[in-house]
Amino acid sequence: MSILVVDVGTSGVRCCVLRPDSSLDAIHARPFPPSIPFAGLVEFDAAVLADTVLDLAIATLADGGPVDGVGIANQRASTIVWDRTTGAPIAPALGWQDLRTIGECLTLGAEGFRLAPNQSATKLAAIVGSVPGARERDLAYGTVDTWVAWVLSGGELQVTDATNAGVSGLLATDGRDWHQPLLDRLAIDRAWLPAVVDSLGVVGPASALPGAPPIAGLAGDQQASLVGQGCVRPGLTKITFGTGGMLDACLGTTPPDKAERGPHGTFPIVAWRRDGEITWGVEAMMLSAGTNVEWLVEDLGVLPNAAESHEVARACDDTGGVVFVPALVGLGTPHWDYGARGTLLGVTRGTGRPELVRAVLEGVAHRGADLVEAAEADAGLTIDVLRVDGGMSANPTFVQALADATGRPVEVSPVVDATTLGAGYLAGVAVGTWESLDDVAASWRPARRVEPSRDLDRARWAEAVGRARAWFPELSALDF
DSSP, X not given: OOEEEEEEOSSEEEEEEEOTTSOEEEEXXXXXXXXXXXXXXXXXXXXXXXXHHHHHHHHHHHHHOOOXXXXXXXXXXXXXXXXXXXXXXXXXXXXXXXXXXXXXXXXHHHTTOOOOTTSSHHHHHHHHHHSTTGGGSOEEEEOXXXXXXXXXXXXXXXXXXXXXXXXXXXBOTTSSSBOHHHHHHHTOOGGGSOEEEOSEEEEEEOTTSTTOOEEEEEEEHHHHHHHHTTOOSTTOEEEEESSSEEEEEEEESSOOSOXXXXXXXXXXXXXXXXXXXXXXXXXXXXXXXXXXXXIIIIISOSOSSTTHHHHHHTTSSSOTTOEEEOOBTBBOTTTOBTTOOOEEEOOOTTOOHHHHHHHHHHHHHHHHHHHHHHHHHHHTOOOOOEEEESGGGGOHHHHHHHHHHHTSOEEEOSSSOHHHHHHHHHHHHHHTSSSOHHHHHHTOOOSEEEOOOSOOXXXXXXXXXXXXXXXXXXXXXXXX
């Protein structure tokens, strides 16, 4: 019983077939980067995304089908509004990185509604408010999972799962219904909103595809990665190191006391929902991870490509006292300082390319340790082992530095992007490919396990972070 997985990331779309032995087959992918018309504005054409999804899904089924179910994973909080009658988007979709509603978020915060500009709530209001006559039309709103399900079902399904609804900013604290006072404040009609469904469970047929397999799994990218790395029991934790870095840990079925950010900068999340019961998690975020290696390659020309960072860094045993704070766009958890900036300290005439590259890798590793410590403090859990995926997980020097900075073993995902695995597992459990999520946990086989081998100076790191903070005080004053 195989599963078709449709995985829509921030910069591309991938479709493949997940086999019962957890192997990925018939992979088809296409770049789909967003448009940035002006600094801080991030848009994409949802109609082109629909065509891309259908093309790739049909090609994947031609190579690897038939399948018994469909799983969907997606970039979270990107926002699409379309006309329910025509099925056409009324305006460009707004990507999750779009910051045009930052002023509205600050205003709402003063009124007691704590929202961030990367969430969907104010994006939805902004799209509707920008199109004359929009409120007189039969509108539908959704995040990317909603849009993909709509497209694959031929316009029959308008659904979102609890993981995506939970990071939209529109859901009530208990995760059971939409937040009516906020809907009223933003003049959002409840009729526009999708039905909130389980993350694993059949919601309807993908009638636009050959054989009309059932759509049976939906999850935001980070929650899908959590499941894809077998973190389905309380305390199990993963970090995805891509452009940024996202730590997610499974907590269990006890709901959080508050929906807001914790004192150490983490957020409660819906990890998944099954049969109406929510399993909760905690999330911590670094704003730049792989971006720092890209900076070395594309801006400084220190490296010919990202993969070379391992070979260059291993040419030295340590950084020679050099410390790099990877705050190119500010600091996330635990500080949430948008005015912090990248900081390079301890440079001498003897500092060479290996020391610089190693300092960048170790700086990202230190930030990973910051996330671990914050999650433990806010959620009251102990993280014994870290599981990692994302592009930087393929770098042995970085993974060793992460183990050293956290003082914990690090297990590397057998696939670089575990998001695809997780969406397939959710759908597979729903249709019976796997009997339960416990079977998913039992299938975890890391590509390698890395033990700590030395101590990185965390006190020195904290001092460096202090120097990086509040470089632009006016930005540091912003809080969401």
